[in-house]
Amino acid sequence: MGNKVTTAIFPVAGMGTRFLPATKSVPKEIMTLVDRPLIQYAIDEARAAGITEFIFVTSRGKGALEDYFDLAPNLEEELRRKGKDDLLKVLEETNMDSGTIAYVRQHKALGLGHAVWCARRLIGDQPFAVILPDDVIAAEKPCLQQMVEAYQETGGNMVAAMEVAPEKTSSYGILDVVSDEGNLLEVKGMVEKPKVEDTPSNLAVIGRYILAPTVLKNLDEMKKGAGGEIQLTDAIAADLDQGRKVHGYRFAGQRFDCGSKSGFLQATVSYGLARAELRDDLAAYLKSIVPSLD
Numbered sequence: 471m472g473n474k475v476t477t478a479i480f481p482v483a484g485m486g487t488r489f490l491p492a493t494k495s496v497p498k499e500i501m502t503l504v505d506r507p508l509i510q511y512a513i514d515e516a517r518a519a520g521i522t523e524f525i526f527v528t529s530r531g532k533g534a535l536e537d538y539f540d541l542a543p544n545l546e547e548e549l550r551r552k553g554k555d556d557l558l559k560v561l562e563e564t565n566m567d568s569g570t571i572a573y574v575r576q577h578k579a580l581g582l583g584h585a586v587w588c589a590r591r592l593i594g595d596q597p598f599a600v601i602l603p604d605d606v607i608a609a610e611k612p613c614l615q616q617m618v619e620a621y622q623e624t625g626g627n628m629v630a631a632m633e634v635a636p637e638k639t640s641s642y643g644i645l646d647v648v649s650d651e652g653n654l655l656e657v658k659g660m661v662e663k664p665k666v667e668d669t670p671s672n673l674a675v676i677g678r679y680i681l682a683p684t685v686l687k688n689l690d691e692m693k694k695g696a697g698g699e700i701q702l703t704d705a706i707a708a709d710l711d712q713g714r715k716v717h718g719y720r721f722a723g724q725r726f727d728c729g730s731k732s733g734f735l736q737a738t739v740s741y742g743l744a745r746a747e748l749r750d751d752l753a754a755y756l757k758s759i760v761p762s763l764d
Protein backbone atom coordinates (compact mmCIF):
# COMPACT_ATOMS: atom_id res chain seq x y z
CA MET A 471 0.00 0.00 0.00
CA GLY A 472 1.48 3.33 -1.06
CA ASN A 473 1.05 6.63 0.73
CA LYS A 474 -0.47 8.47 -2.22
CA VAL A 475 -3.86 9.94 -1.37
CA THR A 476 -6.04 10.52 -4.43
CA THR A 477 -9.59 9.88 -3.19
CA ALA A 478 -11.64 11.95 -0.78
CA ILE A 479 -15.00 11.23 0.82
CA PHE A 480 -17.32 14.15 1.54
CA PRO A 481 -20.05 13.19 4.02
CA VAL A 482 -22.89 15.51 3.01
CA ALA A 483 -25.93 13.54 4.11
CA GLY A 484 -26.66 15.55 7.29
CA MET A 485 -30.06 17.22 7.55
CA GLY A 486 -28.68 20.56 8.69
CA THR A 487 -31.45 21.06 11.22
CA ARG A 488 -29.47 23.81 12.94
CA PHE A 489 -30.06 25.96 9.88
CA LEU A 490 -33.80 25.42 9.49
CA PRO A 491 -35.83 26.80 7.83
CA ALA A 492 -33.15 27.48 5.15
CA THR A 493 -32.19 23.80 4.99
CA LYS A 494 -35.79 22.75 4.36
CA SER A 495 -35.06 23.08 0.65
CA VAL A 496 -31.35 24.02 0.43
CA PRO A 497 -28.67 21.51 1.43
CA LYS A 498 -26.51 23.17 4.09
CA GLU A 499 -23.40 22.49 1.99
CA ILE A 500 -24.83 24.88 -0.62
CA MET A 501 -25.05 27.70 1.91
CA THR A 502 -22.59 30.38 0.93
CA LEU A 503 -19.67 32.17 2.50
CA VAL A 504 -19.68 35.40 0.49
CA ASP A 505 -20.52 33.85 -2.91
CA ARG A 506 -19.17 30.31 -2.74
CA PRO A 507 -20.99 27.36 -1.25
CA LEU A 508 -19.35 25.52 1.64
CA ILE A 509 -18.86 22.51 -0.62
CA GLN A 510 -16.83 24.58 -3.09
CA TYR A 511 -14.32 25.46 -0.35
CA ALA A 512 -14.05 21.76 0.50
CA ILE A 513 -13.52 20.74 -3.14
CA ASP A 514 -10.91 23.46 -3.68
CA GLU A 515 -9.02 22.26 -0.63
CA ALA A 516 -9.14 18.66 -1.83
CA ARG A 517 -7.88 19.60 -5.30
CA ALA A 518 -4.99 21.58 -3.79
CA ALA A 519 -4.02 18.44 -1.87
CA GLY A 520 -3.85 16.37 -5.06
CA ILE A 521 -7.24 14.66 -4.78
CA THR A 522 -8.58 13.51 -8.15
CA GLU A 523 -11.50 11.25 -7.12
CA PHE A 524 -14.39 12.71 -5.15
CA ILE A 525 -17.05 10.66 -3.38
CA PHE A 526 -20.12 12.38 -1.99
CA VAL A 527 -22.19 10.53 0.58
CA THR A 528 -25.58 12.16 0.16
CA SER A 529 -29.16 11.59 1.26
CA ARG A 530 -32.68 12.45 0.17
CA GLY A 531 -33.17 16.10 -0.75
CA LYS A 532 -29.54 16.75 -1.71
CA GLY A 533 -30.10 16.96 -5.47
CA ALA A 534 -28.94 20.59 -5.56
CA LEU A 535 -25.44 19.35 -4.79
CA GLU A 536 -25.34 17.18 -7.89
CA ASP A 537 -26.65 20.03 -10.03
CA TYR A 538 -24.07 22.39 -8.61
CA PHE A 539 -21.21 20.30 -10.02
CA ASP A 540 -22.88 19.75 -13.38
CA LEU A 541 -22.51 21.90 -16.48
CA ALA A 542 -25.09 24.68 -16.86
CA PRO A 543 -25.34 24.91 -20.69
CA ASN A 544 -28.08 27.56 -20.86
CA LEU A 545 -26.42 29.81 -18.31
CA GLU A 546 -23.02 29.38 -19.94
CA GLU A 547 -24.44 30.15 -23.40
CA GLU A 548 -26.09 33.29 -22.07
CA LEU A 549 -22.88 34.49 -20.40
CA ARG A 550 -20.89 33.76 -23.56
CA ARG A 551 -23.38 35.72 -25.65
CA LYS A 552 -23.01 38.69 -23.31
CA GLY A 553 -19.21 38.43 -23.30
CA LYS A 554 -19.07 37.82 -19.53
CA ASP A 555 -15.82 35.92 -19.56
CA ASP A 556 -15.06 36.63 -15.91
CA LEU A 557 -18.27 34.91 -14.81
CA LEU A 558 -17.65 32.00 -17.18
CA LYS A 559 -14.31 31.54 -15.46
CA VAL A 560 -15.99 31.51 -12.06
CA LEU A 561 -18.37 28.80 -13.28
CA GLU A 562 -15.50 26.71 -14.62
CA GLU A 563 -14.30 26.07 -11.05
CA THR A 564 -17.56 24.24 -10.38
CA ASN A 565 -17.12 21.80 -13.26
CA MET A 566 -15.80 18.36 -12.51
CA ASP A 567 -14.45 16.04 -15.19
CA SER A 568 -16.93 13.30 -16.03
CA GLY A 569 -16.44 10.28 -13.84
CA THR A 570 -14.33 11.97 -11.17
CA ILE A 571 -17.25 12.52 -8.84
CA ALA A 572 -19.41 9.73 -7.48
CA TYR A 573 -22.54 9.93 -5.36
CA VAL A 574 -23.48 7.30 -2.83
CA ARG A 575 -26.58 7.51 -0.70
CA GLN A 576 -26.70 7.00 3.02
CA HIS A 577 -30.25 5.76 3.46
CA LYS A 578 -30.42 6.18 7.21
CA ALA A 579 -28.74 8.79 9.40
CA LEU A 580 -26.76 6.32 11.51
CA GLY A 581 -23.69 8.48 12.18
CA LEU A 582 -20.51 9.79 10.55
CA GLY A 583 -18.79 6.40 10.65
CA HIS A 584 -21.72 4.84 8.84
CA ALA A 585 -21.70 7.63 6.24
CA VAL A 586 -18.02 6.97 5.47
CA TRP A 587 -18.66 3.21 5.40
CA CYS A 588 -21.31 3.78 2.69
CA ALA A 589 -18.43 4.69 0.32
CA ARG A 590 -16.49 1.48 1.05
CA ARG A 591 -16.97 -0.14 -2.37
CA LEU A 592 -15.45 2.86 -4.09
CA ILE A 593 -12.30 2.75 -1.97
CA GLY A 594 -9.70 0.16 -2.92
CA ASP A 595 -6.70 -0.84 -0.88
CA GLN A 596 -5.42 2.73 -0.72
CA PRO A 597 -5.51 5.40 1.95
CA PHE A 598 -8.25 7.97 1.48
CA ALA A 599 -9.15 11.40 2.83
CA VAL A 600 -12.36 12.50 4.53
CA ILE A 601 -13.37 16.16 4.50
CA LEU A 602 -16.25 17.52 6.58
CA PRO A 603 -17.41 20.65 4.72
CA ASP A 604 -18.82 22.16 7.96
CA ASP A 605 -15.28 22.68 9.15
CA VAL A 606 -13.95 25.52 7.04
CA ILE A 607 -10.25 26.17 7.46
CA ALA A 608 -8.67 29.39 6.24
CA ALA A 609 -4.98 28.74 5.70
CA GLU A 610 -2.14 29.91 3.52
CA LYS A 611 -1.41 26.29 2.60
CA PRO A 612 -4.73 24.42 2.60
CA CYS A 613 -5.10 22.13 5.60
CA LEU A 614 -5.43 18.83 3.74
CA GLN A 615 -2.34 19.66 1.69
CA GLN A 616 -0.38 20.23 4.91
CA MET A 617 -1.59 16.85 6.13
CA VAL A 618 -0.87 14.99 2.89
CA GLU A 619 2.70 16.28 3.02
CA ALA A 620 3.16 15.17 6.63
CA TYR A 621 1.50 11.85 5.82
CA GLN A 622 4.18 11.00 3.27
CA GLU A 623 6.49 10.52 6.26
CA THR A 624 4.11 8.88 8.72
CA GLY A 625 1.63 6.66 6.84
CA GLY A 626 -0.97 5.04 9.12
CA ASN A 627 -3.88 7.32 9.96
CA MET A 628 -3.87 11.06 10.43
CA VAL A 629 -6.50 13.44 11.83
CA ALA A 630 -6.46 17.22 11.96
CA ALA A 631 -6.16 18.43 15.54
CA MET A 632 -6.68 21.65 17.42
CA GLU A 633 -6.99 22.77 21.02
CA VAL A 634 -10.52 23.69 22.08
CA ALA A 635 -11.79 25.28 25.29
CA PRO A 636 -11.97 22.60 28.02
CA GLU A 637 -15.77 23.01 28.35
CA LYS A 638 -16.19 22.28 24.63
CA THR A 639 -14.50 18.88 24.59
CA SER A 640 -17.86 17.08 24.78
CA SER A 641 -18.66 18.32 21.24
CA TYR A 642 -15.67 16.67 19.57
CA GLY A 643 -13.61 13.57 19.04
CA ILE A 644 -10.76 13.99 21.54
CA LEU A 645 -7.18 12.71 21.34
CA ASP A 646 -5.17 11.06 24.06
CA VAL A 647 -1.58 11.74 23.02
CA VAL A 648 1.77 10.22 23.95
CA SER A 649 3.43 13.62 23.81
CA ASP A 650 2.15 17.04 22.96
CA GLU A 651 5.00 18.74 21.13
CA GLY A 652 5.23 20.26 17.70
CA ASN A 653 2.79 19.71 14.83
CA LEU A 654 2.77 15.96 14.81
CA LEU A 655 1.13 14.26 17.77
CA GLU A 656 1.43 10.56 18.42
CA VAL A 657 -1.98 9.34 19.48
CA LYS A 658 -2.57 6.52 21.97
CA GLY A 659 -6.33 6.80 22.31
CA MET A 660 -9.37 8.56 20.88
CA VAL A 661 -12.79 9.13 22.35
CA GLU A 662 -15.88 10.63 20.79
CA LYS A 663 -17.61 13.40 22.72
CA PRO A 664 -16.31 12.56 26.21
CA LYS A 665 -17.87 14.17 29.25
CA VAL A 666 -15.85 17.20 30.26
CA GLU A 667 -14.77 15.48 33.50
CA ASP A 668 -13.57 12.36 31.61
CA THR A 669 -11.74 13.97 28.70
CA PRO A 670 -8.14 12.82 28.17
CA SER A 671 -7.12 16.25 26.78
CA ASN A 672 -8.51 19.28 25.03
CA LEU A 673 -7.05 18.30 21.66
CA ALA A 674 -10.03 17.97 19.34
CA VAL A 675 -10.31 16.19 16.01
CA ILE A 676 -11.26 18.65 13.24
CA GLY A 677 -12.94 17.43 10.06
CA ARG A 678 -9.93 16.40 7.97
CA TYR A 679 -8.77 12.79 8.00
CA ILE A 680 -6.38 10.59 6.06
CA LEU A 681 -7.33 7.01 6.79
CA ALA A 682 -6.14 3.51 6.09
CA PRO A 683 -8.68 1.19 4.39
CA THR A 684 -8.65 -1.00 7.51
CA VAL A 685 -10.78 1.70 9.19
CA LEU A 686 -13.57 0.75 6.77
CA LYS A 687 -13.21 -2.89 7.85
CA ASN A 688 -13.63 -1.81 11.45
CA LEU A 689 -16.82 0.00 10.48
CA ASP A 690 -18.23 -3.30 9.17
CA GLU A 691 -18.90 -4.14 12.80
CA MET A 692 -21.49 -1.35 13.02
CA LYS A 693 -20.71 -0.73 16.67
CA LYS A 694 -22.75 2.06 18.14
CA GLY A 695 -20.91 4.69 20.14
CA ALA A 696 -21.59 8.17 21.51
CA GLY A 697 -25.17 9.32 20.97
CA GLY A 698 -26.11 5.81 19.76
CA GLU A 699 -24.39 6.56 16.43
CA ILE A 700 -21.76 4.65 14.46
CA GLN A 701 -18.75 6.87 15.05
CA LEU A 702 -15.75 7.34 12.77
CA THR A 703 -13.65 8.15 15.85
CA ASP A 704 -14.33 4.66 17.28
CA ALA A 705 -13.29 2.94 14.03
CA ILE A 706 -10.01 4.88 13.99
CA ALA A 707 -9.45 4.07 17.68
CA ALA A 708 -9.99 0.37 16.82
CA ASP A 709 -7.29 0.65 14.14
CA LEU A 710 -4.97 1.98 16.83
CA ASP A 711 -5.83 -0.96 19.09
CA GLN A 712 -5.03 -3.30 16.19
CA GLY A 713 -1.50 -1.89 16.11
CA ARG A 714 -1.66 0.74 13.38
CA LYS A 715 -0.54 4.27 14.03
CA VAL A 716 -2.68 7.37 14.39
CA HIS A 717 -1.19 10.85 14.29
CA GLY A 718 -2.86 14.11 15.14
CA TYR A 719 -1.74 16.96 12.91
CA ARG A 720 -1.82 20.42 14.42
CA PHE A 721 -2.51 22.40 11.26
CA ALA A 722 -1.61 26.03 10.60
CA GLY A 723 -4.76 28.01 9.87
CA GLN A 724 -8.01 29.25 11.33
CA ARG A 725 -10.91 26.87 11.64
CA PHE A 726 -14.53 28.01 11.53
CA ASP A 727 -17.31 25.77 12.79
CA CYS A 728 -19.79 26.39 10.00
CA GLY A 729 -22.10 23.78 11.51
CA SER A 730 -23.06 26.46 14.03
CA LYS A 731 -24.72 29.79 13.26
CA SER A 732 -22.14 31.78 15.18
CA GLY A 733 -19.24 30.04 13.42
CA PHE A 734 -20.90 30.53 10.07
CA LEU A 735 -21.32 34.27 10.71
CA GLN A 736 -17.72 34.60 11.85
CA ALA A 737 -16.54 32.83 8.69
CA THR A 738 -18.69 35.13 6.57
CA VAL A 739 -17.07 38.21 8.09
CA SER A 740 -13.57 36.77 7.83
CA TYR A 741 -13.93 35.60 4.22
CA GLY A 742 -15.62 38.91 3.35
CA LEU A 743 -12.69 40.87 4.78
CA ALA A 744 -10.27 38.66 2.85
CA ARG A 745 -11.80 39.77 -0.46
CA ALA A 746 -10.10 42.85 -1.87
CA GLU A 747 -13.30 44.15 -3.50
CA LEU A 748 -15.30 43.94 -0.25
CA ARG A 749 -12.75 44.72 2.40
CA ASP A 750 -13.01 48.52 2.62
CA ASP A 751 -16.81 48.68 2.75
CA LEU A 752 -17.15 45.83 5.19
CA ALA A 753 -14.35 47.06 7.46
CA ALA A 754 -15.89 50.56 7.55
CA TYR A 755 -19.24 49.07 8.54
CA LEU A 756 -17.71 46.88 11.26
CA LYS A 757 -15.76 49.83 12.69
CA SER A 758 -18.91 51.92 12.74
CA ILE A 759 -20.85 49.40 14.79
CA VAL A 760 -18.13 48.24 17.18
CA PRO A 761 -18.49 51.17 19.60
CA SER A 762 -22.17 50.33 20.11
CA LEU A 763 -21.42 46.69 20.99
CA ASP A 764 -20.81 45.58 24.54
Ligand code: G1P
Nearest residue numbers: 582605642643674675676677703
Ligand atom coordinates in the same frame (compact mmCIF):
# COMPACT_ATOMS: atom_id res chain seq x y z
C1 G1P B 1 -17.70 15.12 13.98
C2 G1P B 1 -16.84 14.01 14.54
C3 G1P B 1 -15.99 14.54 15.68
C4 G1P B 1 -15.17 15.73 15.22
C5 G1P B 1 -16.08 16.80 14.60
C6 G1P B 1 -15.25 17.91 13.98
O1 G1P B 1 -18.65 15.48 14.97
O2 G1P B 1 -17.67 12.95 14.98
O3 G1P B 1 -15.13 13.52 16.15
O4 G1P B 1 -14.46 16.27 16.32
O5 G1P B 1 -16.93 16.24 13.58
O6 G1P B 1 -16.05 18.94 13.50
P1 G1P B 1 -20.00 16.33 14.65
O7 G1P B 1 -19.57 17.75 14.56
O8 G1P B 1 -20.54 15.79 13.36
O9 G1P B 1 -20.90 16.08 15.82
